[in-house]
Amino acid sequence: MPKDLLRFAxxxxxxxxxxxxxxxLLYDTKSVLADQIEAVQRASVDKGLSTPDLSLLVDGLRAEREQGITIDVAYRYFGTPTREFVLADTPGHVQxxxxxxxxxxxxxxxxxxxxxxxxxxxxxxxxxxxxxxxxVPRLVLAINKIDLVGYDEAVLAAIAKDFAGLARSLGFADEAVVTIPVSALVGDNVVDRSEHTPWYTGPTLLGHLESVPVTGPDVAAPFRMPVQYVIRPRTEELHDYRGYAGQVAAGTVGPGDEVVVLPSGVRTTVSAVETADGPLESAGAGRSVTVLLADDIDISRGDVIASAAQPPQVTDEIEATLCWLAEKPLRPGARLLLKHGTRTTQxxxxxxxxxxSFEGDTPGFTDTPEQLAINDIAHATLRTADPLPVDSYxxxxxxxxxxxxxPxxxxxxxxxLVGAPLALVR
Known part of the structure; x- marks a missing residue:
């Protein structure tokens, strides 16, 4: 039986x-090769360190090693007997x-x-x-370097209280946030429980990662599947076969479900859900499948098959929140391409x-800029050449x-992101 997969950052x-x-995490779960460990140990000795510098297992770019900071997103894959993990180590620098x-x-x-x-x-x-x-539905506040403050419980309590107020103001529920005191350098409460924190009764970081539910919000959401490819075999046995291949983006789908094809708005019923291994009774978010429909409908790549009871909105005007990633600034009137699902339009x-704005104790949306610079996050209105079936993010x-x-x-x-996150509006 395949193990669960948790994606975390x-x-x-x-x-x-x-x-x-x-x-x-990689070292203590034995997820690195022996030659990698030996290379890290040699590099650590060359730097005059008495213990291995485990950050060298992650900071792979030469510029990262030279500057001592993480520049790019470093993806790591590891597993335990309980679960598989995809980890994204993101940079800490403001830029x-x-x-x-x-x-x-x-x-x-x-x-x-x-x-x-x-x-x-x-x-x-x-x-x-x-x-x-x-x-992001769940958050772990890892209070690191607890060894440098003498494993003081009062320090943990003060930081946890301070962050709890921030998390509530941003819309995180109390039960969605877990606080864990750790020392990444010596391993306290990362994989093994620390004898230096007898006052802490919660899980280790790995213990929490192994036990937290992996069912994300997209699983419980209404069914959505952008069509990636239309399958029409040219054989006598499958002369009338017409399947629509894609990855289930949200919700679940099964035979008998009533669906709507967007943007056309034509309704029909799912007759079968198939994979290379055979038919399925149902398929959930993240599963790549071929959907067969009861009626012959004009469907092409870029269309979305969705729940008829809870369809997305079809519109060519989008109120969105943008995170600008480019060096060149964004100004109103710019003509670009927009990629949504499997469709690209002007x-x-x-x-x-x-x-x-990140000034003050609570981040929030404030001033209206004339243009967006790199790393800016702001609201914007967009007009697309083709109507798109979109949901609020x-x-x-x-x-x-x-x-x-x-282009x-x-x-x-x-x-x-479609829509504005109300929790961040001042």
């Missing part, structure tokens, strides 16, 4: 120990906020680190706001709205998100 300020924490958006966009959980000596800082608030914006950027992440693309180069310019 790490975030935090510079020098909070993200790379060391990830290295500790790489866009990379944090990339790494957290598919996460079902985020581990947000703070230094026990410094507590909640501006970059903590910045990352917490980005995680709230992306609707788009014109309309008016820019409020921009996310707060309701369905997969069909509530899109990319803006530069000449094909480079990704922005990540977009």
């Amino acid at each position: 790490t975030a935090g300020s510079v020098d909070d120990g993200k790379s060391t924490l990830v290295g500790r 790489y906020t866009r990379n944090t958006v990339t790494g957290a966009s598919t996460a079902e959980l985020a581990v947000l680190l703070v230094d026990a000596r410094h507590g909640v800082v501006e970059q903590t608030r910045r990352h917490a706001a980005v995680l709230a914006l992306l609707r 788009v014109i950027v309309g008016a820019l709205g409020e921009r996310l 707060a309701d369905v992440r997969a069909t509530g998100s899109f990319l803006l693309i530069d 000449p180069t094909g480079n990704t310019l922005a990540a977009g």
Whole structure:
């Protein structure tokens, strides 16, 4: 039986120990090869360290090693007897906020680190706001370097209380946030429980990652499947076969379900759900399938098959939140490409709205800029050449998100979320 898969991301300020924490997880779960460990040990000795520098297992770019910071999103894959993991180690520096958006966009959980000596800082608030914006459903506050404050329970309590207020203001429910005191350097409460924190009765970080539910909000959402390919075999046995292949973006689908094809709006019923291994009684979010319908309908790549009872909105005017990723600024009137699901269409950027500010104790949308610079996050109105079936990102992440693309180069310019997250509006 296949094991569950958890996608999670790490975030935090510079020098909070993200790379060391990830290295500790890989090292203590025996998820690295012997020659990698030997290379890290040699490099650590060359640096005059008495213990292995586990951050070297993660910071693979030469520029990262030279500067001592994480620049790009580092994806790591590891597993335990209980569960498989895909980990995105995101940068901590302010100028790489866009990379944090990339790494957290598919996460079902985020581990947000703070230094026990410094507590909640501006970059903590910045990352917490980005995680709230992306609707990451679960959050771990990992208070790192607890050994440097003498394993003081009062320090943990003060930081946890401070962060709890921030998390509530950003829309996180109390039960969605778990606080764990750790020392990534020596391994306290990362994989093994620490004897230095007898006052802490909660789980270790790995224990929490292994036990937290992996059912994300997209599983419980209404059915959505962007059509990637229309299958029409040219054989006598399958002369009348017409299947629509794609990945289930949200919800579940099974034979007998009433669906609507968008943007045309034609309704029909699912007659079968098939895979290369045979038919299925149902298929959930993340499963790649071929859907057969009861009626012959004109469907092509880019269309969306959705729940007829709860269909998305079909519109050519989108109110969105953009995270600008490019060096070149964005100005109203720009003509770009918009990729939504499996469809790409032309788009014109309309008016820019409020921009996310990280000043003060609580991040929120405040001033309205004339243009968006790299790493800016702001509201905007968009007009598309073709009507698109979209959901609010707060309701369905997969069909509530899109990319803006530069037509000449094909480079990704922005990540977009349909709608405005009310929890962040001041």
